[in-house]
Amino acid sequence: GQNIDQPTEMTATEGAIVQINCTYQTSGFNGLFWYQQHAGEAPTFLSYNVLDGLEEKGRFSSFLSRSKGYSYLLLKELQMKDSASYLCAVRRAGNMLTFGGGTRLMVKP
Amino acid sequence: DSGVTQTPKHLITATGQRVTLRCSPRSGDLSVYWYQQSLDQGLQFLIQYYNGEERAKGNILERFSAQQFPDLHSELNLSSLELGDSALYFCASSGANSPLHFGNGTRLTVT
Numbered sequence: 001g002q003n004i005d006q007p008t009e010m011t012a013t014e015g016a017i018v019q020i021n022c023t024y025q026t027s028g029f030n031g032l033f034w035y036q037q038h039a040g041e042a043p044t045f046l047s048y049n050v051l052d053g054l055e056e057k058g059r060f061s062s063f064l065s066r067s068k069g070y071s072y073l074l075l076k077e078l079q080m081k082d083s084a085s086y087l088c089a090v091r092r093a094g095n096m097l098t099f100g101g102g103t104r105l106m107v108k109p
Numbered sequence: 110d111s112g113v114t115q116t117p118k119h120l121i122t123a124t125g126q127r128v129t130l131r132c133s134p135r136s137g138d139l140s141v142y143w144y145q146q147s148l149d150q151g152l153q154f155l156i157q158y159y160n161g162e163e164r165a166k167g168n169i170l171e172r173f174s175a176q177q178f179p180d181l182h183s184e185l186n187l188s189s190l191e192l193g194d195s196a197l198y199f200c201a202s203s204g205a206n207s208p209l210h211f212g213n214g215t216r217l218t219v220t
Contacts, residue, residue, distance in 0.1 A: 099153060
């Protein structure tokens with residue numbers, strides 16, 4: 001089976017940096033994905049890590065440590081529009097994704 | 110726009126009824142996935158198809174079934190509906206080892 005844990009809610013200030021953590025336990029690990037989901041809308045792909053290290057994509061970066069079963073999503077220069085849920089998902093063979101419960105981020109002025 | 114099309118956008122029906130949700134994947138994607146998202150819950154994997162064949166099954170109820178047709182569109186059938194089946198149902202598609210791209214979902218309300 002799989003266990004994916006991430007904080008339920010976080011609050012941060014506009015312009016700041018926030019780090020959203022995700023820990024997982026799984027067999028047959030084949031990559032970790034981060035998605036953004038605004039309420040009632042479709043999840044949209046943000047980033048993907050399959051090897052250890054940091055992947056940077058504009059204001060968003062994602063880090064993976066396979067030995068620790070740990071990933072984080074780093075959001076810089078927060079904007080109000082970044083208020084959303086952030087979903088951590090683990091992929092196993094067959095390209096099937098299992099999602100964590102999501103972290104609801106609230107950005108305040 | 111992800112390129113994944115789901116219809117209908119909204120569906121309101123009564124308990125005990127049967128509904129069909131439809132999904133057209135992105136052009137070229139052979140894999141289709143169905144997920145259920147209840148209010149304030151995470152995405153629960155239901156089932157995956159690859160090029161017409163069932164590839165993986167999650168916690169899909171026996172009252173639910175799905176199929177993928179030769180033109181690669183997929184349908185999710187939900188029968189004997191219960192109040193607890195009210196949720197957003199997302200379809201996603203992908204190519205080999207590529208990220209999943211999600212449709213805008215069908216919001217099902219069972220009354």
